[in-house]
Amino acid sequence: MGKSNLDLINECDAFPYYHDNPADYQKYIANYHAFKISGYNETFGLVLNSIVEKFPWPKEHWDVDSESRTVTLLVPKGATEAERSAVLAQTLETAAKSGNFEVLKGWRNELYPIYGPQKELVASVERAGSSLFGILSYGVHMTAYTKDPEKGIQIWVPRRSRTKQTYPGMLDNTVGGGIATGEEPFESLVREAMEEASLPEDIVRRDAKSCGCITYTYVRDERAGGETGLLQPECEYVYDLPLDPSVVLKPCDTEVEEFQLWSIEQVKEALSNGEFKPNCALVLIDFFIRHGFLTPENERDYLEILARIHRRHEFPTA
Template identity: 55%
Template sequence: MARKTTLDLVNECDNFPYRYDDVKTYDHAVSAYYSFKLNGCPSTLGYVTPNIAGRLPLDKHWSVDHVNHTLMFQPQNASTLEQRNAILAEYLQQVRQQHVFKVLDGWRDELYPIYGPNRELILSMERSASALFGVVTYGVHMTAYVASDSEGGMKIWAPRRAETKQTYPGMMDNTVAGGLSTGEEPLECLIRECEEEASIPENIARQAKACGTLTYFHIRDARAGGETELCQPECQYVYDLKLPSDFVPKPGDDEAIDFRLLSIAEVQEALADGKFKPNCALLLVEFLIRHGFLTPEGEPDYIDIVSRLHRKMEFPLR
């Protein structure tokens, strides 16, 4: 398998077309999807593939316009957020029980937030269903590192995902990562995930440094599990954590097999070999840039890469 350049890694994760690159290609891509909308909200909340729109069971709370490519959630007699969420939750459970979509086999009993044009919370949706509707999801990603050791130089703690994971089994991951549930703040989520995934106690996790966000628009392939070609626009809150040299992260759940302490050269080698999960690779690219390991002198696509780390989304954000 050909080794990946840094730009290849960016393209693999942020792989929805850009309008400014090629208007016709972008317009053609967008026109192929159905716009997911909530009755009463003017914004498009996500993109749905024709395959999903065509197979989605319909009831009085849903309508599909196959001419204008619109999928509308129109909850009847629902005047509050809680009522809308209850109708949506009951509907998705029914779809799950009918085994319509494979992606729902990964049901998590976690709610993801969906926001309107004024950053208001307008829906909460089961995590595993979010990719069906192509809505923006949020998460935290943290890179834990050791500044130097007896051999000198920075090293990064990288876990390997369990082979039993529905999504990207066996691939390498960021030290800690997790999805942001409805009502949860990024740091709160990070502290929880640190304990669950890496056995990092709260007093250490709170030392993590917020380093901004990463936004990208990913189109899922078979490695993600379930249906392919689903839209997955994401915003990740990025954190760094400098760990003591004698602290060893340990899997706190069944998410990871183990943790390995890798030199920067080993991380770059693993990235080039395509061993990291696509969005984790993008997060590490951003880490390498911030810490001066990826520079304009050594990377011919530096400007393009840096600009691609903060994509402007087509949908309302948090």
């Protein structure tokens, strides 16, 4: 028996909810230290205890309190975003040189933003190290599809390169990628569409439709590459792109192996078989809901699914 839609949700939105079972939640969260920044009361992420224990925390910049299970970035009062970011960069560069952290071997030279309670940019952190701190990250995902009078809706589905560090060989959304510091969601989408699917900028700017977002908290497993158990809370801005049947997608970089144009039933079968990258499954479920393929009449877990792909995160959001 294959995976149900709720199974796919549980696999991606894997961090427990306090109200489901407070005792189990407290037991689970005891595996993490809260990531704090001096000058703020908020928690900005959760750091796995095993990472805290082996991480090279410079004492002049960090306070590690095992009793309260907190890791606090120490900066002078009135510190700027650039100053906080510089300390984070220095800390991660030292950790990367140690060779003790698998996720840092995929260093990207790309910065992810950390936002504060007023939606202000508090700091930026190297993308490869973001999951070590368990911060909330942002991305864009787009489903490109065609409409045929006889075949109905068909979706362009890429297969990730089998040499890719994360989720090698798994199926993906038509276009997807992270949003770097200072980048607007739509501009990120335009860039990723050309890089991954050879989609011309004018087509994306003219026809891509913003369809909201999905939110969840993923707990990284072996498929993600590197250390397991790291938290990855995410917000993905979702877009649809209706394409003329004459448009054929093809890889533009080495991250995608091939594109295939699949029927809704083929996509559903691959989802059931667990062939899609976990968060991509959620984007497709959201697509099915919005286009009427997944309804209260054909999905008994409809309400829970709808709620779970719109998680209210525990950390400040932009």
